[in-house]
Amino acid sequence: MIEIEVKVRASHSLLREKLAIMGAKPEGIQKHLDTYYNSPLRDFSTTDEALRIRSVNGRSVLTYKGKKLDSISKTRPEFETEVDGDSARSILVALGFFESGIVRKKREIFSCQGMIIALDSVEGIGEFIEVEKQAETNIEEHRNQIFEFLESLGIRKEDSIRTSYLEMVLEKEK
Amino acid sequence: MIEIEVKVRASHSLLREKLAIMGAKPEGIQKHLDTYYNSPLRDFSTTDEALRIRSVNGRSVLTYKGKKLDSISKTRPEFETEVDGDSARSILVALGFFESGIVRKKREIFSCQGMIIALDSVEGIGEFIEVEKQAETNIEEHRNQIFEFLESLGIRKEDSIRTSYLEMVLEKEK
Numbered sequence: 001m002i003e004i005e006v007k008v009r010a011s012h013s014l015l016r017e018k019l020a021i022m023g024a025k026p027e028g029i030q031k032h033l034d035t036y037y038n039s040p041l042r043d044f045s046t047t048d049e050a051l052r053i054r055s056v057n058g059r060s061v062l063t064y065k066g067k068k069l070d071s072i073s074k075t076r077p078e079f080e081t082e083v084d085g086d087s088a089r090s091i092l093v094a095l096g097f098f099e100s101g102i103v104r105k106k107r108e109i110f111s112c113q114g115m116i117i118a119l120d121s122v123e124g125i126g127e128f129i130e131v132e133k134q135a136e137t138n139i140e141e142h143r144n145q146i147f148e149f150l151e152s153l154g155i156r157k158e159d160s161i162r163t164s165y166l167e168m169v170l171e172k173e174k
Numbered sequence: 175m176i177e178i179e180v181k182v183r184a185s186h187s188l189l190r191e192k193l194a195i196m197g198a199k200p201e202g203i204q205k206h207l208d209t210y211y212n213s214p215l216r217d218f219s220t221t222d223e224a225l226r227i228r229s230v231n232g233r234s235v236l237t238y239k240g241k242k243l244d245s246i247s248k249t250r251p252e253f254e255t256e257v258d259g260d261s262a263r264s265i266l267v268a269l270g271f272f273e274s275g276i277v278r279k280k281r282e283i284f285s286c287q288g289m290i291i292a293l294d295s296v297e298g299i300g301e302f303i304e305v306e307k308q309a310e311t312n313i314e315e316h317r318n319q320i321f322e323f324l325e326s327l328g329i330r331k332e333d334s335i336r337t338s339y340l341e342m343v344l345e346k347e348k
Binding site for chain 2: 051
């Protein structure tokens with residue numbers, strides 16, 4: 001499965017109003033505690049990969065994200081499975097992976113026109129909107145739909161950022 | 175959690191009778207498809223570690239087993255979590271792990287005196303009994319209880335084997 005995702009820094013108060021007018025459906029609010037791991041084999045911060053255990057409301061999900069496939073969005077292969085958080089952590093550490101950083105955020109989720117919209121408040125970093133589609137083919141078409149949708153919210157394609165929350169958190173901690 | 179485990183090659187027909195007489199409780203029969211993975215970092219066949227995805231009745235479990243802690247049983251640290259099998263496979267391969275072998279077996283499970291007893295019929299390899307306890311402390315005491323239990327089944331401590339099913343399967347395929 002390919003995750004096609006665009007992220008932009010944006011204040012939420014205005015976006016919430018616009019999403020309501022467009023008929024976006026609220027899908028709930030989640031608190032994420034994301035622990036990222038790096039590999040003993042290659043540095044994920046240079047290979048552009050990510051390995052994460054996300055804890056949400058007592059459930060944990062292990063996710064691997066591969067290299068980004070283009071230069072203007074965050075489109076990339078992604079695999080994920082629900083896990084027992086403590087056991088998955090122990091397995092990763094036993095296999096040589098090590099914790100590289102923690103991201104805490106509140107995510108307000110909406111669905112609209114076949115897309116998932118997330119209003120993310122990232123601890124210490126600020127407010128963002130992420131729009132995501134999942135697809136196997138026609139990646140470019142799906143990506144363009146996302147950019148058109150963002151335009152209708154008053155957000156420009158050029159403002160799309162590819163820096164991860166983890167990179168922002170680590171940059172701030174320097 | 176430490177898994178204290180003893181394995182012995184033994185014909186099942188006689189053991190089933192003895193277990194019934196001892197009041198062992200049948201806990202069901204499972205068909206295991208075990209896929210083992212090796213690491214790009216160190217060879218698990220020499221470090222004595224194991225990384226496995228076990229599929230049982232449509233459910234998958236990811237297990238890591240560390241080095242054995244003594245020379246007479248299969249006692250070792252073990253971590254496991256239920257996973258989505260396909261996603262977990264994709265994650266392991268993306269992280270550089272590679273398939274090292276497959277073990278298919280039928281496992282008939284009993285519980286008795288705080289122990290789990292498995293009568294394993296391993297495809298192409300033969301019949302075995304495995305007796306297991308899980309503990310955090312007093313490893314030696316628990317191990318001795320297992321050996322006493324096996325003695326009561328007419329099985330000698332000296333016949334305990336530490337070779338894994340995977341090693342046997344790979345040896346046979348040579």
